[in-house]
Amino acid sequence: MKRVVVGLSGGVDSSVAAYLLKEQGYEVIGLFMKNWHDDSVTISNECPWLEDSNDALLVAEKLGIPFQTVDLSEQYKEKIVDYMFNEYEQGRTPNPDVLCNREIKFDVFMKIALSLGADYVATGHYCRKGTIQKDGKEIFQLLAGIDANKDQSYFLCQLSQEQLAKSLFPIGELTKPEVRDIAMQLDLVTAEKKDSQGLCFIGKVRLPEFLQQQLQPKEGLIYEVAANDKIYSQEIPTFSSLEDQLAFEAEGISYTSENGKVVGKHQGAHYFTIGQRKGLNVGGTKEALFIIATDVKTNTIYTGQGASHPGLFKKTLLVKPSEIHWIREDLSLKNGETMEVMARIRYRQALQKATLYQFKSGLYVSFDEPQSAITEGQFVAWNIGDELVGSGVIS
Structure with missing residues (x-):
């Protein structure tokens, strides 16, 4: 019997993953990751991780598998939260979910699982693992989940061959409704639980408020750039090489205050991201305003009207x-x-x-x-x- 440690998150997907592995004859251990309890950065008055760990415990009891909680909040703060603050400060928009998989679930957590004598780590991700032989070597593939509507392979896009070798994705061959059906038949407490939103494993987070606890608000201007501004009809230079042309296309447009008119104020360019339209609090435009650029050095936001504004593309x-x-x-x-x-x-x-x-x-x-x-x-x-x-x- 191979031993598998399942990351039980207190959701329906990982619950059913644990059940399927047990059915397949693995020795299954449930492990709940506690990734947050820093009161200096309050996240919300609710305490979702307590509820989640409770649900995970109830599922483990129902399935008759050993269960324990591991506290990874220190590593989480260092590898995910500090990184996020740093990225936002520089005007970039990180993806904590991709990072959490690479740095926490399939690294720190995986090492703990292997130290418990596990052969594999399993999660409730909607994706599949393939194996092929090439030049006498075994190569692992990350394949999309069967449920095109739920495919989560994107979130695992930073995994390595070593991590994939030790991973199992039991629900990758199923659709979400099939997973819920199994949970209902087993009468699991998580059967009808809503899918978690917000930061990976932190629970109910409102990002601007979260960021404001580390990044000080500072007032700046919001500009609107017209879709017919001359900056969009500039002549494209001739390039001496394909690389020069690609570099030019990737560079994007550098806006200045001369490209637009002031339409409002904001509390910090580092709270905003390209393509965002909520939270600007600027009214009176025919179409919704979308953010087309932010500049954290000058603390400026540039916007354009409508989802087809040339500045977005x-x-x-x-x-x-x-x-x-x-x-x-x-x-x-x-x-x-x-x-x-x-x-x-x-x-x-x-x-x-x-x-x-x-x-x-x-x-x-x-x-x-x-x-x-x-x-x-x-x-x-x-x-x-x-x-x-x-x-x-x-x-």
Whole structure:
């Protein structure tokens, strides 16, 4: 009997994952990760992790598996929360969920599980793991979940071969309704529990309030840039190389106060992200205002009216050399090489046709169609078919 430690989160997905593994004959241990209890940064008056750990305990009792709680709040604060504050301060928008998987669940947590003699770690992610042989070597694949509506492979886009080797995703072959059905039949306390929202494992977080506890508010101006501003009809220079052209396309537009008119004030550019339309509190425009750029140095926000404003769209992005990550290291590109892929820049976005161009300066991802709200600090992930083969931080 192989031993598997399941990250029981107190939700329906990990509950059913534990049940399925037990049915398959594994020796299953449930482990709840407590990732937050820093009262200096209050998150909300509710204490969701207590409720969640309680639900996880009830599920473990029902399934007849051993259960314990591990406190990872120190590592979580250092690897996730401090990183988030730092990124927002620099005007970037991090993705805590992708990071939490790479740094906490499949690293710190995995090491604890292996120290308990586990052969594998399992989670309730909607994705699948494949195995192929290549040159006499076993290679692990990260495949999309069967439920296209719930596929969560994007959140695991930073995993390595070593991490995948030790991972199991029991519900990847199921749809969400099937998972709920199993939980109902077993009469699990989590059967009808709503899916958790907010920061990975912290629970009910309102981001601006969370950030304000570390990043001081400072008043700045909001500008509106007209869709027909001359900055959008500038002549495109001629390029001496493809790399120069891609660099130009990835650079994006640098706005100044001359490009727009003042339409309001904000409490800190570092609280906002590109593509955002809520929380600006500027009225009186025909269409909703979307953020097209932020500048934390001058503490300025630039906006445009409507979801089709030209300032929202860009075709190309750059991933710096140190931020390029291949799950399939055997497919990684050498300088000068290209690859056609399907890529996405956020969770739940439909995959888009794109080409990867590898240069010494980094990896350019050039989409066939311009993409809305390409955001620095977020992750781009690329697929071949239903296999996610690599990812990187948008720079």
